[in-house]
Amino acid sequence: MKLTSSLTVARIALTAVAAATLLSACAPLVIGGAMVGASLVAIDRRSSGTQLDDQSIELKAVNRIADAVGDRGHAIATSYNRVLLLSGEVPTLGDKVKVEQNVSTIEGVTSVVNELLVGPSTSLSERSNDTVITSKVKAAFLDAKDLQANVFKVVTERGIVYLMGVVSEREASRAAEVARGVGGVQKVVRVFQIVSEAELSNLQAAPASK
Numbered sequence: 001m002k003l004t005s006s007l008t009v010a011r012i013a014l015t016a017v018a019a020a021t022l023l024s025a026c027a028p029l030v031i032g033g034a035m036v037g038a039s040l041v042a043i044d045r046r047s048s049g050t051q052l053d054d055q056s057i058e059l060k061a062v063n064r065i066a067d068a069v070g071d072r073g074h075a076i077a078t079s080y081n082r083v084l085l086l087s088g089e090v091p092t093l094g095d096k097v098k099v100e101q102n103v104s105t106i107e108g109v110t111s112v113v114n115e116l117l118v119g120p121s122t123s124l125s126e127r128s129n130d131t132v133i134t135s136k137v138k139a140a141f142l143d144a145k146d147l148q149a150n151v152f153k154v155v156t157e158r159g160i161v162y163l164m165g166v167v168s169e170r171e172a173s174r175a176a177e178v179a180r181g182v183g184g185v186q187k188v189v190r191v192f193q194i195v196s197e198a199e200l201s202n203l204q205a206a207p208a209s210k
Contacts, residue, residue: 043150045166045203046081053108054079064102069095074121077103080153080164082110085191087157089121113191115162122158130156133184137161140178147174154179159186166193168200 044051061077061084069075073090084103090096096116104112122130134156141149152175153164161179163172172192179188195203 043148045151050081053082057082057084057106057108060106061103064106065099068098068102073099073116075099075116076155076157078153078155078162078164079109080191081166081193082108083164083191083193084109084112085155085162085164086112086114086116087155087160087162089117089119091118091120093118115157115160115189117158126158129184130159133159133161133182136182136184137179140182141175144174144178147171147178159184160189161185161187162189162191164191166195166203168197169194170197171200 046054057079058077061079065075065077069090073088073095075086075088075090078085078087084106086099086103090099096114096118099116100112100114103109134154137154137156138149138152141147141152141154148171151165151167151171155162155164161182163175163179165171165175167175172190172194176188176190179185
């Protein structure tokens with residue numbers, strides 16, 4: 001009986017440790033004084049079907065870009081609500097045009113915003129700096145009391161911040177203002193899909209679905 005009791009206690013202890021580990025792994029992340037948790041992750045004005053479409057579009061765009069420029073450039077495709085943003089660098093104007101042509105025929109893409117720069121690719125240090133800027137902008141959105149941080153997609157290239165999302169004009173202007181105040185940001189480009197306040201209310205009230 002003592003052996004059985006000991007084994008039972010051991011199992012309970014191990015279960016508690018495992019549960020604590022999982023809870024720790026899922027604990028909210030604090031950035032810039034604001035808390036990021038599961039509740040924020042759930043906020044998305046796109047339907048679940050559109051979110052899946054965006055993922056599929058980005059995966060297909062990787063192959064289309066490779067077909068156009070191979071490893072001669074640094075072109076990035078970001079899809080949000082089926083609007084495809086091209087950012088980064090390509091060697092020639094012909095490459096820029098070719099990349100856009102290749103990705104524009106991907107099923108589901110409604111429009112392409114071609115922000116590719118013709119010129120040399122950025123260095124690893126420059127890309128690392130862009131990653132830091134993106135994190136800072138997201139943190140600034142979290143700290144802002146009048147913005148829902150998770151409705152914005154942030155992309156940074158060469159210090160230029162591209163903002164995507166389905167937002168009202170008020171949200172678009174406010175987000176651009178906040179992003180411009182972040183250290184290291186050279187320019188803010190709005191790639192928003194603007195909706196009216198009435199449409200925004202409907203989006204917030206409707207549950208995510210296909």
